[in-house]
Amino acid sequence: xxxxxxSSYLLRRVAKALITIxxxxxxTFFLIRLMxxxxxxxxxxxxxxxxxxxxENAKQQAASLFSLDLNAPVYQQYLEYLGNLARGDLxxxxxxRGVPVSEIVLAYLPWTLFSIGTALIISFSLGIMLxxxxxxxxxxxxxxxxxxxxxxxxxxxxxxxxxxxxxxxGVQWELIDITNMRGSLSxxxxxxxxxxxxxxxxxxxxxxxxxxxLGTIGLWMLTMRGSxxxxxxxxxxxxxxxxxxxxxxxxxAYVGRNAALPPFTQLSISIALVFGGSLLIEWLFVYEGLGYxxxxxxxxxxxxxxxxxxxxxxxxxxxxxxxxxLLYSRLDPRIRxxxxx
Amino acid sequence: MExxxxxxxxxxxxIGYETGRGLVRAVRGVSFDLGDxxxxxxxGESGSGKTTLGLSLVRLLPQNASIAKGEIAFRAASEEVxxxxxxxxxxxxxFRWEECAMVFQSALNALNPVMRIRDHFAxxxxxxxxTNGSLKGRALTERAxxxxxxxxxxxxxxxxxxxxxxxxxxxQRVMIALGLLLNPRVLILDxxxxxxxxxxxxxxxxxxxxxxxxHRFAMIFVSHDLSLAAELADRVATTYAGRxxxxxxxxQIFYHPRHPYTVGLLDAVPTLAGGQQELSSIxxxxxxxxxxPTGCKFHPRCPYATDKCREEDPPLIEVAPAQTAACWHWxxxxxxxxxxxxxxxxxxxxxx
Numbered sequence: 037x038x039x040x041x042x043s044s045y046l047l048r049r050v051a052k053a054l055i056t057i058x059x060x061x062x063x064t065f066f067l068i069r070l071m072x073x074x075x076x077x078x079x080x081x082x083x084x085x086x087x088x089x090x091x092e093n094a095k096q097q098a099a100s101l102f103s104l105d106l107n108a109p110v111y112q113q114y115l116e117y118l119g120n121l122a123r124g125d126l127x128x129x130x131x132x133r134g135v136p137v138s139e140i141v142l143a144y145l146p147w148t149l150f151s152i153g154t155a156l157i158i159s160f161s162l163g164i165m166l167x168x169x170x171x172x173x174x175x176x177x178x179x180x181x182x183x184x185x186x187x188x189x190x191x192x193x194x195x196x197x198x199x200x201x202x203x204x205x206g207v208q209w210e211l212i213d214i215t216n217m218r219g220s221l222s223x224x225x226x227x228x229x230x231x232x233x234x235x236x237x238x239x240x241x242x243x244x245x246x247x248x249x250l251g252t253i254g255l256w257m258l259t260m261r262g263s264x265x266x267x268x269x270x271x272x273x274x275x276x277x278x279x280x281x282x283x284x285x286x287x288x289a290y291v292g293r294n295a296a297l298p299p300f301t302q303l304s305i306s307i308a309l310v311f312g313g314s315l316l317i318e319w320l321f322v323y324e325g326l327g328y329x330x331x332x333x334x335x336x337x338x339x340x341x342x343x344x345x346x347x348x349x350x351x352x353x354x355x356x357x358x359x360x361x362l363l364y365s366r367l368d369p370r371i372r373x374x375x376x377x
Numbered sequence: 378m379e380x381x382x383x384x385x386x387x388x389x390x391x392i393g394y395e396t397g398r399g400l401v402r403a404v405r406g407v408s409f410d411l412g413d414x415x416x417x418x419x420x421g422e423s424g425s426g427k428t429t430l431g432l433s434l435v436r437l438l439p440q441n442a443s444i445a446k447g448e449i450a451f452r453a454a455s456e457e458v459x460x461x462x463x464x465x466x467x468x469x470x471x472f473r474w475e476e477c478a479m480v481f482q483s484a485l486n487a488l489n490p491v492m493r494i495r496d497h498f499a500x501x502x503x504x505x506x507x508t509n510g511s512l513k514g515r516a517l518t519e520r521a522x523x524x525x526x527x528x529x530x531x532x533x534x535x536x537x538x539x540x541x542x543x544x545x546x547x548x549q550r551v552m553i554a555l556g557l558l559l560n561p562r563v564l565i566l567d568x569x570x571x572x573x574x575x576x577x578x579x580x581x582x583x584x585x586x587x588x589x590x591x592h593r594f595a596m597i598f599v600s601h602d603l604s605l606a607a608e609l610a611d612r613v614a615t616t617y618a619g620r621x622x623x624x625x626x627x628x629q630i631f632y633h634p635r636h637p638y639t640v641g642l643l644d645a646v647p648t649l650a651g652g653q654q655e656l657s658s659i660x661x662x663x664x665x666x667x668x669x670p671t672g673c674k675f676h677p678r679c680p681y682a683t684d685k686c687r688e689e690d691p692p693l694i695e696v697a698p699a700q701t702a703a704c705w706h707w708x709x710x711x712x713x714x715x716x717x718x719x720x721x722x723x724x725x726x727x728x729x
Contacts, residue, residue: 270486271486272486272487272488272490274437274481275487275488275552276500277437277473278435278437278473278478279473279474280471280472280473280474280475280501280504280505281470281501282504285504289500293489293491294489294490294491367491368491369491369541370490370539370541
């Protein structure tokens with residue numbers, strides 16, 4: 037069985053992702069539980085002093101909220117925590133009493149996934165197309181302009197980009213109505229598979245999406261430009277010309293297909309960066325995704341929710357990386373056979 | 378040659394590379410004809426313009442190279458004579474591979490790494506479907522199978538493979554098979570065995586020899602490997618500093634060379650039979666193609682050089698029926714060679 041897992045790239049990769057999530061969950065647990073002045077202790081102390089609850093009662097309340105048994109030894113608490121986690125039980129929110137954390141997190145998650153996913157798809161496809169164009173038109177005016185634009189946008193941090201958009205486009209030039217664009221949906225719009233809903237979702241997500249696109253597109257453009265240029269010098273491209281293939285076919289299946297591999301490997305790294313950046317961006321644009329949720333949770337010291345968001349974000353990053361890796365192994369047949377690691 | 382229909386005639390071809398140092402004259406006044414089912418080998422050292430010549434026949438010269446003058450006339454399957462130097466892009470695209478296929482020196486990297494071999498065949502057939510009729514599905518598989526069998530590969534295994542799953546020799550054979558797909562009139566092979574180990578080289582030579590016997594199409598070899606030329610060529614052209622210095626039937630070139638450069642090349646190859654004969658290399662190195670010597674370009678390295686050689690570049694002189702050599706002293710070169718006894722080079726005859 038183990039040998040079978042080891043021999044299959046897919047299984048190996050999935051196992052690795054699961055292990056990473058497990059390590060991550062454990063770290064989150066120990067951080068919250070064992071840090072000096074841990075949130076649990078702080079919460080208990082808060083209850084005792086503020087509401088004059090007895091220490092025992094406070095402790096019980098804390099235990100139920102964090103879904104932890106605070107009397108048990110740490111390893112037992114840890115096992116219980118893992119058990120709960122496996123059932124998807126992340127405890128309950130401190131602020132919205134009785135609402136499971138998982139429910140809250142899952143309500144905010146789709147918006148983050150939607151905005152980041154859309155942004156990465158747009159930015160990656162646009163970026164590699166522009167990169168290819170630059171390589172085909174290298175040393176022309178167009179190439180110089182795009183190369184400079186690419187380096188400029190990729191060197192500005194995404195939150196700064198967000199602030200610039202907000203301040204210039206929104207406040208100073210008043211080109212867009214930033215107050216109305218807040219939130220993830222306009223009031224009264226019901227989720228459903230119709231144009232009004234989809235249009236409204238895109239309307240509200242547009243500023244975060246533009247920010248993510250601007251923050252990442254420079255990287256794809258510059259990487260793709262470089263890799264296209266070297267691919268153009270490959271023998272199989274010359275041979276494809278000698279074979280009398282049409283320019284279009286050569287540009288897509290021979291040049292583009294191979295040149296897109298290096299930028300694609302950067303996608304994995306980029307996913308984590310964009311997820312991390314989304315915490316600030318969503319707060320900035322008041323977009324109701326995980327980042328926004330986390331910001332509020334931090335403000336209100338809602339520890340279980342914070343823990344839930346952290347876990348969810350890391351899980352998403354790991355899953356996205358896994359998907360990117362699996363997709364890469366489909367794109368490059370050489371990986372499939374040789375395996376990696 | 379007489380009575381033979383020529384598929385390709387090259388006249389006074391001049392090709393130069395524009396470089397920072399000046400114009401590199403890679404091909405200078407080359408003229409030759411290629412018969413319908415003839416195989417012609419261009420042999421010479423690296424940098425003698427052989428590859429440039431090969432590339433110019435499919436108009437795949439690098440950006441900085443241009444055909445300064447001369448003409449390349451190609452008699453297509455339709456009997457129409459195409460002037461390759463003036464062909465427009467679309468006609469040129471169709472000409473490539475349909476009329477003239479080329480197997481490159483760098484076989485290891487000639488196939489798209491993310492595509493299966495089958496798709497390489499499909500791609501080639503698809504983009505030439507206007508003239509060849511659409512070859513797809515079962516018909517394509519059949520034709521690809523046929524081509525792969527011609528080069529002694531197992532189609533069942535190879536068609537579904539990615540290039541990295543095949544060895545270097547197999548990839549080179551796939552390229553040859555791919556070259557045969559559209560039944561070209563001419564197959565150009567640029568150093569087809571160079572990157573391969575000796576055993577694989579032999580296998581490729583065997584494949585080519587079988588093809589040459591069983592299928593009628595013209596071949597041009599560009600190589601520095603004399604044994605390849607000896608085994609596969611009907612005629613051999615020795616090239617030096619961008620021009621043909623000797624051209625003749627394969628037996629004439631190997632047994633009765635009349636140009637000192639050909640003699641030098643032959644002396645640099647070990648023979649199978651004679652262990653006594655010492656190998657000698659040609660002293661000096663090929664000339665700088667930007668700043669060519671005056672007169673005969675070979676004179677700085679030539680033991681026969683005289684004042685006349687330093688002043689006047691010899692034209693190709695008919696030294697025997699169907700054999701020409703560009704040397705003022707061809708008679709002396711010839712008599713010296715015959716005196717030494719040309720039979721030391723008989724290993725090639727023994728093998729062929």
